Amino acid sequence: MTGDIYKQCIGEPTEPSNIVIFGAGGDLTKRKLVPALVKMLRCGLLHKKSRIIGVLKGRTQADWLDSLYHGMHEYAPDIDIDAQQWQTFSALCKMVPGDLQDESTYAELATALETIDGCTHAMFYCAVPPEWYTTIAIGLNKVGLGEEKDGFRRMVIEKPFGMDLESAKKLNRELQAVLDESQIYRIDHYLGKESVQNLLVYRFANSILEPLWNRNFIDHIQISAAESIGIEYRANYYEKSGALRDMIQSHLMQVMTLVAMEPPVEFTADAVRDEKIKVLRAVRAIEPENIKKQTVAAQYSSGTIDDEPVGSYVSEEGVSPESATETFAAVRFYIDNWRWQGVPFVLWTGKRLPRRVSEIVIRFRKPPFNLFDAQASSPLANALVFRLHPDEGIALRMNAKLPGLTTEMRRSVMRAPYSEEGGDVADAYEVLLHDVLIGDATLFSRADEVEESWSIIQPILEAWKDRLAINRYHAGTWEVEGMEELLSDCVLGWHKPPY
Incomplete structure (x- = not known):
């Protein structure tokens, strides 16, 4: 400096x-x-x-x-x-x-x-x-x-604001007994990321997107947070938490509400959070008999990342050799409302994957009839990708003709980097600390949001709590059993980040 x-x-x-x-x-x-x-x-x-x-x-x-x-x-x-x-x-x-x-x-x-x-x-x-x-x-x-x-x-x-629905309700009761709800700021650093905040601007300040932002044009949505690191020094916490609690219940479900919410009547904390809670309340409950169909859990075994050997999760310091804690989790949600009925929202996260990438992938439906399928080198489908990390920005994937005397197709990508001039992008904690000091609670979770998100996840926690074994994937690979099946009916299936 x-x-x-x-x-x-x-x-x-x-x-x-x-x-x-x-x-x-x-x-x-x-x-x-x-x-x-x-x-x-x-x-x-x-x-x-x-x-x-x-x-x-x-x-x-x-x-x-x-x-x-x-x-x-x-x-x-x-x-x-x-x-x-x-x-x-x-x-x-x-x-x-x-x-x-x-x-x-x-x-x-x-x-x-x-x-x-x-x-x-x-x-x-x-x-x-x-x-x-x-x-x-x-x-x-x-x-x-x-x-x-x-x-x-x-x-x-x-976070964590509780470890399940019961403990979250207890924490809220205890805090609200001595403080007003307006004085409590539940911080989620993921929402402080500039690229996550920019999602609202992309959605509500660009009229070109709104007509397409619904079940008529969108096939499915994937929201992901892949990490190449392991659990580092957090074994004590992670053994109690796992990927479902650590990332999906908090970070990724919060991002899902921003993707799926209706335009608020004004850009104020309560107006935005009112729309977010409507999304959570519209999430279809996962019945016990459907949990295996709508979820994936796995744990990393030894492998190689960036040409360096890495150990398995159970070899990490502080982890039980018999641990069945998931380091990879995926859930397929449905939001039962007018805009999103029938559109799968697949949230997935994992550690010791090939690279660190966080994305929101909006996959559009295929054309009902396409003259050029035979000329395509790969299946034709459009996607709008919000990149949260790295290289924050937005990319629109379209189809175009290869140059020359041919009608063969290729995928073309139009990119809009978030910081085109390499400017200083604020760290999430800078954004959120500043918001607390000025009293802006827009990016902070309200008590009802926290409890609603836990109530959605609770059936999965109940189904997973007594398991004695878990599927494993090799560190540094995308070979996670069950993911292809989870998205088998979605256009182009599981999106594995290419960079």
């Missing part, structure tokens, strides 16, 4: 605020939150009078700041922050030592909050395991930090 740390960029300015991070010595803080806050300060999206307060125990403030500084260089080297620029940022930081179970910690935090320009705004970010969310909310409430007397009070929690 060169020049003045206060470099302006596009975005609504925020008011001076206290940004409180519970679990400020943890991995999330070092990897994501602090780099995002540094960039926001650089861009003017974080007010330079704001204060960053870390709540943690067992360290001095000097040790904590030193750890964050080294974390910047390890996890966000592209920001290229030097010692002087770090000093500017760290001057905004202070630490409140204490245990989250100790009431005195919250009393000391109340004293540490600063009144800036006549207001004591506060955002409380829970960078801690989910079992601490209720403890923190109750602790804040006991010392009056849930009351919005002299400024806003907003609590941010990370």
Whole structure:
């Protein structure tokens, strides 16, 4: 990072605020939150009078700041922050030592909050395991930090929002007992991706798409998140979660609601979320006898990725050798409403696949009669692809004639990169932290959304919970048993990303 740390960029300015991070010595803080806050300060999206307060125990403030500084260089080297620029940022930081179970910690935090320009705004970010969310909310409430007397009070929690329907309802009840729903921000970093947000603009700002966006023209939709990495350091979490909870219930179902929703009456948080919940409520329940037909679960075995051998899931540190946890999951949903009746929505995700690619593939129906099928080198079908990662943008796949004295066909692709000039695309946490500070809840899940999505997934969880074995696929391949069958009646079948 060169020049003045206060470099302006596009975005609504925020008011001076206290940004409180519970679990400020943890991995999330070092990897994501602090780099995002540094960039926001650089861009003017974080007010330079704001204060960053870390709540943690067992360290001095000097040790904590030193750890964050080294974390910047390890996890966000592209920001290229030097010692002087770090000093500017760290001057905004202070630490409140204490245990989250100790009431005195919250009393000391109340004293540490600063009144800036006549207001004591506060955002409380829970960078801690989910079992601490209720403890923190109750602790804040006991010392009056849930009351919005002299400024806003907003609590941010990370997924998972429960591990099933019952636990999600319990968490919502506990939080809503001490906070208003409008104060609770359930953060899903996937919705903070610029390319996901741009999906709404592509849909609702381009009249050319709307006439085609329905069952009359669309054969099916695939929403995917393929990863080449394994579970890394998350064995303890992943063994309890699996791919279905980790990606489909949260990230991919949220994207599905954006793809399928009706145009909101206005672009406000409640209007957008009202349309999203309508989509979830229209999802057809998966009957127990149809779960095998509409789902796929698999686990990676050893293989090769980028010419490097990789081990199996059960060989990962912290994973049981008998584990039947899925690292690949796919679900075929139907949305029973006027627009989407009969159109399959196939959501799939997996680890240790050949490459990291996230896409939304809109496959259109074939023409009822095509004069050129005989001349096509491959089956003719159109597709609109929203690329979420890498090379964010949109691609329209059409059919064209090969040059020369022939009528042979080939597939032609028209591409619209999201950032044509290689501009700085904001990280998801920058977007979402900024939205919390300005009070925009559009990209955050409401309690009813969370519970509805869990209710859709619950029958699958029940069917999978007692399994003793699971199908396996070799790391670095697309050889996942059941996927071809899952999409056998869909135009061109399973879309395996070509790059």
